[in-house]
Amino acid sequence: MSDPTRTSQSTRHATDPAAAAARTPAAAVAPTIRRPLAAAFRTGLTAAALTGLVLAALGAPAPAHLLTRFPVQANLAVALVALRSAHRAWTGRRPVSPRLTGALLCFLVLPALVHYALPAAGTTAFTLPGTGTPTTAQALSHHLLYGVTPLAALADWLLLTAPRGFRLPCAWQWPAYPLLYLAFALSFPTAAGAPPPTVTTALALALAICLLPLTTIGIDQVRPSPQLHKNRISPTGISPLK
Template identity: 75%
Template sequence: MSDPTRTSQSTRHATDPAGAAARTPAAAVAPTSRHPLAAAFRLLITAAALTGVVLAALGTAAPAQLLTRFTVQANLAAAVIAACSAHRAWTGRRPVSPRITGALVPFLFLPALLHYVFPAADPIAFTLPAATPGAVRAVSDQLLYTVTPLAALADWLLLTAPRGFRPSCAWQWPAYPLLYLACTLAFPAATGAPSPTAATAATLAPALCALPLITIGIDQVRPAPRLHKNRISPTGISPLK
């Protein structure tokens, strides 16, 4: 039986263009698919998330304690993942796994929903601690609770292909928020937030599981973004079309 990985003698010594193309792996001649606009947009997400965190730190008396808040953790994760996605889009490398990028959507929208539904409350450290109203805090809240979540939503809906999430994400994504909820119940002093009531915890737990399910459901039915087709066949050896 012939070895499909070896090149035949006639192909190996061919000097015409067709023979040369046959001896060249398809991966070596495939054009790099770069997306500079997507890279620029994701850099803006990184800038918005980091700016919101820095402004929040400037507006509080204990900046280090903000690292225990879910809002800050989610926005820092969004900044890192968006920067990595921007680099890959700019260089044409494979995108970050949807299992990672998709988790940002429910992670960012959970504190945003709590902030707008319960603006006067401090729901067990999922949002920023209460502070004296001011311009710095107002800008920080807008960046952390509005700009970054909506930008992550737009990136997912407009710049990524649909049906990339797997059913296993439905239990993987809520794992950390549920663990965070359990830690705030067991060790409320560690986050600097008041101890949650049983009613609050019972309300948040289903929401932590519902947001990933909603995200996965939308991903299964949303249309694919309009992408330009490559006019060069990736496997053919004929001249360029």
């Protein structure tokens, strides 16, 4: 008598459609969902960040020194990641990891917060270098890097991505680089290209760096899901027919 717990033929060598489907990864049969609107929006975000960086370089006496400023580093990273994310949305590939996009979102919002809410920190390395009377190029770059790109990144997060993608460990992972940068600006102000912040300003910056990820993660957990592309049969994506 045959053993009912064994099969006469391994499913690895089965050729019937049911067995083939059983060992086919879900990603291989998932429909390709292209998102041209998200791709166009993220391409515009890349263009805004790069334009602001170019204008900041044109208005600076030493453009190479701008690379030591936190807003320049943040916008340059966002431009590269947003372009990659736009390509993935256009081709229907998996999106960029929320751990990376969330960190860059906080990196973008932090200089804008410092610029508008912490005037005492306006001369630190967390802001762009400024003069008494900014030139047209400097004014446009400030408008783009402090206003347009952070708002565009927020809109992309709130309107074009699914909620609850951020995890609690990000609350201590995301502040790591800004805190290290703050320590660098305090220890080596000449290399940072800006005067060191005062103790009060440094504490305010550290508090903002730590609270911003917590606020972002908290909002992500309770915000409603945007109306993203839905599967033609099942609104939740790939699932059995209902």
